[in-house]
Amino acid sequence: MSEPLLSVRDLQVGFRTQGGFVDAVRGVSFDVHPGETLAIVGESGSGKSTTAMAIINLLASNGRITGGEVLFEGRDLAKVSRREMEDVRGRLIGLVPQDPMQSLNPVWRIGFQVEEAIRANGIATGKRDVxxxxxxxxxxxxxxxxxxxxxxxxxxxxGGMRQRVLIGIALSGDPKLVIADEPTSALDVTVQRRILDHLDTLTSQHGTAMILITHDLGLAAERAEKMIVMNRGRIVEAGPALEILRDPRHPYTKRLVAAAPSIASTRLESSAGSGAADSGASADGGIDLAIAARAARASREAAGPPAIEFRDVTKVFKLRKPSGIGSVDFTAVDQVSFQVPRGSTLALVGESGSGKSTAAKLLLQLEDKTSGTILVDGKDTDELSGRETFELRSRMQPVFQDPYGSLDPLRNIGNTIVEPLEVHRVGDRASRRARVLEVLDQVALPASVVTRYPNELSGGQRQRVAIARALALKPDVVVLDEAVSALDVLVQAQVLTLLADLQAELGLTYLFITHDLAVVRVIADRVVVMEKGRVVEQATVDEVFANPQQQYTRELLDAIPGRDLLV
Amino acid sequence: MTAYILRRLLQALPVFIGSTFLIYAMVFAIPGDPILRMFGDRTPTDATLAALQAKYHLDQPFLVRYLLYMGDVFRGDLGTTFQGQSVNEILMRTFPNTLRLAILAVAIDLVVGVTVGLVAGLRKGKIFDNVTLLIGLVLISMPVFVLAFVAQWFFGIQLGIFRATVGPGAPWGDLILPAIVLAALNFAFTMRLTRASVIETNAQDFVRMAYGKGLRSERVVPVHILRNSLIPVTTNIAANFGILIVGATVTEGIFNVPGVGNELFKAINRHDSPEVVSIVTVLVIIYVLVNLGIDLLYGVLDPRIRYVKK
Structure with missing residues (x-):
């Protein structure tokens, strides 16, 4: 085999923090050969991004390489001067950043930012050539x-266009290696695939090697020849990408594979007749989403009026014109109708801007609809008095996407969960206290978190607190607005399992809003696909997956990475 | 763009009318008859008194007086003081001095504050950062007259670098010392704001990307870090310019700068209601315009809030 282009040997990286020096990467070694694509997979905090940033010395200011070598064409990049590193970046190693929305300077024109890269890397000189x-x-x-x-x-x-520009900038210096750090995780699902295809095409045209960093096993297996799986700063498994996906050896990799919704959704089909145990926990201690989902779906569909019904609901926002005088109408939700039977889950799916979150706000009475009718338990919400609306809110609770943003940092967890009980004057002090402990138990959090503050909890724990708060009032309906989108795969799987268990146990009705069809498969009964404020498709989950009627729905389905790899 | 400016000016109208009305009402609510005060110990004849009252419309009800006055203002006539001087002339004489002092102070603040803030931000937590923080705290906690007198005594009298007070015609050289004092008052704000802004910008993804695409730090610092950090700083400095331009009363007084602030102070002491009201009216207009300028400046500095064509 040829000489490796990049050879990382026993790399160690640490960060200086208030709590002392923390090791983030603990002895990582791998090779990248010319023209090859290597995927680094892991959860947030696994050290995958840190490893990549250490290669081109773009660690945060409190981080540094504490040991090992980064040999690029035989030269140790861990030891070169700042000036030499500036020559390596752009010219020899290009960077495609994680978040295209944040990675272009907002105050300079696109041309300026492309041209300065071209000039800096000596690709062209002279105004006209540049x-x-x-x-x-x-x-x-x-x-x-x-x-x-x-x-x-x-x-x-x-966002997609920005990422194309950034990929263009990264490849403008014709580098030998490109580091793509979660290049599509900040983009809409249907755009993700096109961007990755584009990146693939360009790197293979230029013969550029690539390090692809991702949290998505399916995506990694689809795009890379080789894969390394990282956990807590160490490599736990390395080898050909497809082999790892089909036959994971390390327990951590096994858990990752089982938890990835994109892959679980295909396994749901294969394990359909196997009659697995009705609990989400599988033999190796991991969580198998497919099984959990089946369990939750067993008891369903009670009679009576639907828990939620939308009839031709429309919401028009008045946007101020750029001149500041007058306004233009923007229809965010356009003649939307659907029903959610009691105890079932309806998934509202669409890209950002499709109107799905606005629909949720209309249901929660957080926005006023322009026309149409919203019925809850068969009752028209327009006909409710102020007092009845208040009571309605107690039976309909939201959980939002960002667990960091939706908990008050100055309130401890106990106060956070007890607040809705106080607002709605439920019980006395003692019974409220008891209720807090009860819901904490339901979301599998220890009672000791009562006195802790949101910043002391992990993302998954915070989302559990948000769910606990939503459950405190014993609601009938829970509106989950992208409630698992910000979570890592393993945590996401835990929360999804929890939601499924709670539904089975308490007979909850879910309105589940997401852009990710892979998640829909394991949690929902029916799907409503929205595009530009309108419902374009409405069917059961199985129908949508087996036989999507609309081009738009097919695009959303195709956007699930790696869904064909395991069939 | 034009529509935006027009809308803002229309919005300024009620601010203008409301503030002048308040000032007018408050000044005339001060006890004592202004006409009688003009005569000091002497007692005017009833005829003279009546004539003077008629001249200043003091025989009219309050609201009529106000409307007559506003009518004059809209015609560009700010009236005459009780001593018979034209307020227009007074402002023509004093305003340029205040304007020059403000420009000088802001220039010093901008150069020194931003430079120090940039270096402090890039070397967060190092010695330079801590020392400049200390200096900033000392300056910010010192009352303006203490700072002004100390500067006057030390640089003007002990060292003799500058003249201790501003001479006739207020030459630029004499204005430097009061300008430094005024700049020092705002220095801590500018410096700390720049520092905070630089630290924030430095952590942005686009700065990492700028390095990632191969730029040298000599380019990244001014083009991508400083340029973006200046957005909040510039507006802070512009707001300070608005404050200075309407007269730094205390500093102008100590250094004897023949400016608007000084003149206003004297007018208040004389209970010269027409002059006080007129000067303050003009200052309100200027202040409103400066604030409009700041809002437009935002658009220039940050293309995302440019008030686009269409």
Whole structure:
């Protein structure tokens, strides 16, 4: 085999924090050969991004390499001067960043930012040549009217377009290696696939090697030849990507594979007749989403009016015109109708801007609808008095996407959960206390968290607190607005299992809002697909997956990475 | 853009009318008859008194007086003081001095504050950062007259670098010392704001990306870090300019700068209601305009809030 392009040997990276020095990467070794794609997979905090950033010395200011070698074409990058490293970056190793929305400077035009990279890497000199190269870069990025686009600012570009520009910048210096740090995790699902295809095409054209960092096993297996799985700063498994996915050896990798919703959704089909145990926990201590989902779906569909019904609901926002005088109408929710039977889960699916979150806000009476009817338990919400609306809220509780943002940092967990009980004057002090402990137990948190504050908890724990708060009032309906989207796969699996268990136990009705169809498969009974405020498709989960009727739904389905790999 | 400016100016109108009305009402609510005060110990004849009252519309009801006055203001006539001087002329004489002092103070604040803040932000937690924080705290906690007198005594009298008070015609050289004092008052804000802003920008993804695409730090620091950090700083400095331009009364008094603040102070002491009201009215207009300027400046500094064509 040829000489490796990059050879990382026993790399160790640490961060100086208030609590002392923390090791983030503990002895990682791997090789990347010319033209090859290597995926580094792991959860947040596993050290995968840190490893990649250490290679080009772009660690946060409190981090540094404490040991090992980073040999790039025989030169140890861990020991070069700042100036030499500046020459390596861009020219030899390109970077495709994680979040395209944040990675272009908002105050400079796109052209300026492309041109400065071209100039810095000595690709072209002279105003005219640099300009010509910049146009070529944008053309290659798939922007048709590149000349005009160069004069625009980043905020005039969509997220996908920005990432194309950034990929263009990364490849403009014709580097030998590209580091792509979760290049699509901040993008809409249907855009993700196109961006990854684009990146694949360009790197194979240029013969560029790539390190692809991702938390998504399916995506890694689909895009990379080799894969390494990291956990707590160490490599736990390494080898050919597909082999690891099909036959994971290490227990951690096994848990990752079992928890990934994109893969679980295909296993649901295969394990359909096997009559597995009705608990989510499988033999190796991991969680098998497919089994948990089946268990939750066993008891369903009671008679009576639907818990929630939307009839031709429309919401029009008035947007101020740029001149500041007058307004234009923007229809966020357009003639939407659907029903959610009691005790079932309806998934509202769509990309950002499709109106799904607005629909949830209308249901929660957090926004006023423009027209149409919303019925809860067969009662028209328009006809409710202020007092009845207040009572309605106690039976309909939300859980939001961002567990960091939806808990008050100055209130401890006990006070957070008890607040809705106080607002609705339920019980006395003692009984409220008892209720807090009860719901904490239901979401599998220890009673000791009562006195702790949100910043002392992990993301998954915080989301459990948010769920506990929603459960405190014993609601009938829980509105979950992207409630698992911000969580790591393993934590996501735990929370999904918890939701399924709670539904079976308490007969809850869920309105589950998500952009991720893979998650829908394991949690929902019916799916409503929304696009630009309108319902474009409405069917049971199985129908949608087996036979999507709309092009848009097919695109959403195709966007699930790795869904064909295990069939 | 034009529509935006127009809308803002329309919004300024009620602010303008409301504030002038309040000032007018308050000044005339001060006890004592202004006409009688003009005569000091002497007692005017009833005829003179009546004539003077008629001249200043003091024989009219309050609301009529106010409307007559506003009518004059809209015609560009700010009236005359009780001593017979034209307020227009007084402002023509004093305002340029205040404006020059404000420009000088802001320039010093901008250069020194931003430079120190940038270095402190890039070297967060190091010695330079801590020392400048200490200096900033000392300056910010010192009352302006203490700072002004100390500067006057030390630089003006002991060292003799500057003249201790501003001479006739207020030459630029004489204005430097009061300008430094005024700049020092705002220095801590500018410096700390720049520092905080630099630290925040430095942690942004686009700065990492700038390094990632191969730029040298000599380019990243001014083009990507400083440029973005200046957005909040510039607006802070512009707001300070708005404050200075309407007269730094105490500092102008100590250094004897013949400016608006000084003049206003004297007018208040004389109970010269027409002059006080007129000067304050003009200052309100200027302040409103400066604030409009700040809002437009946001758009220039940050293209995301540019008030776009269409």
């Amino acid at each position: 300009r010509k190269r910049a146009v070529a870069v944008l053309r290659e990025a798939g922007l048709s009217d590149a000349d005009r686009r160069l004069g625009q600012f980043p905020h005039e570009f969509s």
